[in-house]
Amino acid sequence: NLGLIDVSVQLIQLLQKLKTDLESLLTAFRCSLQFLGNIATGNRESQNNIWKLAFPSLFLNCINHQDEKINGYCCMVLFTCLNTEKTKELCEESNLNIALAVLRAYRRCPESEWVFLIVTNHLLKCPELVKAMYAKLSNQERTTLLELLLSEILGGNLAVNDEMATFLASGFQEKCQAVLKLTSTANHEDEEALVVVRLLDVLCEMTSNTAQLECLQSCPGLLEEAVAILRLTHVSGKQTTNVFTAIHSGTGQEEISHPVIGFKSHLIRLIGNLCYKNKTNQDKVYELDGIPLILDNCSIDDNNPFISQWAVYAIHNLTEQNERNQELIAQMEQQGLADNSVLESMGLKVEQQDTKLILKSVRKMPNV
Structure with missing residues (x-):
């Protein structure tokens, strides 16, 4: 009511125009932002007034300012003012640059608490905004966004809805073959391929959660693409020696560093999750000739x-209450196409009852 918000905003706008690196003026700039942050805390009317005066240009200019402290204080003000309705305003084409600037500020200064809080408490919780941002981000920035998303899912801080889950699955399906670029040592840091790796990580975690599992199990083409890329990477690793080639040093002490380490393992995990108590997907993997592929891994x-x-887990989910899949594995063992020792390691054995081969469990399924 004293007009201090208006005066502070006007002062900040004036200091922005000066574009000076004089410390005394930068201090005034920082203090003005800090004042706005303090006066907005817990006061909805002040938050709305600041939003009306500062959105979008003042926020955008301050987030992009070369001074790190100004970035931080601006993000404090922005975080304090944001709510669900205001976050949705960022989805508009004219305002999207603010959300993009926040993510880029996080990449520049990942230890900034206010930037992190804006991303995790607001941006990631708005599926429409995530989709709009994703379309505008570079591959490096997409990787950062997905890593933040993964961290929040793992921490139990983010409930991904069906819209977001379907969007991420579509992104994986569209770009997953880019991971084959990593077979070349010259492309071991290919940015598009690294996005695919992170998308797979996110999908594995989402399908481990019952809230998103059903949606992703029925997602058109996801299972087919997972089996297809597993086959392509597996064949690639057999044709030439590359990062998809299976190796076993025997010591277990050699540490391997490569972005694609664990990729095939995660693909099998995803396939196993998608087939969990889902006969349609169990049958689909059978039709795609995916069972021998998994057994070969x-x-x-x-x-x-x-x-x-993860292969044990996937085979368990593929054969649970599915006689056709059980019979296939039993026939493969009899024909020498499936290693009996491998089946035994899975806790399975083949028995003949009359003229029929039966795949039986000989021990309790391990808790993977």
Whole structure:
């Protein structure tokens, strides 16, 4: 009511125009922003007044300012003013640059608490905004966004809705073959391929959560694409020696550093999740000839930690209450196409009852 918000905003706008690096003026700039942040805390009327006067240009200019402290204080003000309705305003084409600037500020200064809070408490919780941002981001920026998304899902801080889950699945399906670029040592940091790796990580976590599992199990083409890219990477690793080639040093002490480490393991995990108590998907993997493919990935592989365990998990989900899939594995074992020792390691054995081969469990399914 004293008009201090108006005066502070006018002062900030004046200091912006001066474009000076004089410390005394920068201090005034910072203090003005800090004052706005303080006066907005817990006061909806002040928040609305600041939003009316500062949105969008003042926020955008301050977030992009070369002074790190000005960035931080501006993000404090922005975080304090944001709510669900205001976050949706960022989806508009004319305002989207603010959301993009916040993410880029996080990339420049990941230790900035206010920037992090804006991203995690507001931006990631608006599916429409995530989709709009994703379309405008570079591959490096997409990787950052997905890593933040993954961290929030793992921490139980983000409930992904069906819209977001479907969008991310579509992104994976569209670009997943880019990961094949990583077979070349010259492309080991290909940015598009790194996005695919992170998308797969996110999908694995989402399908491990019952809230998103049903949606992704029925997502058109996702399972087919997962099986297809597993086959392509597996064949690639057999044709030439590359990061998709299964290796086993025997020591377990050699640390391998490559962005695609664990990719095939995660693909099998995703396939297993998508087939969990879902006969339609179990049958689909059968039709795609995916069961022999998974069985061929049961050996220890230093490039894919825990791949044998995830293969056990996937085979369990593929054969649970599915006689046709059980019979296929039993026939493969009889014909020598499936290694009996591999089946035993999975806790499975083949028995003949009359003229029929039966796949039976000989021990309790491990908790993977």
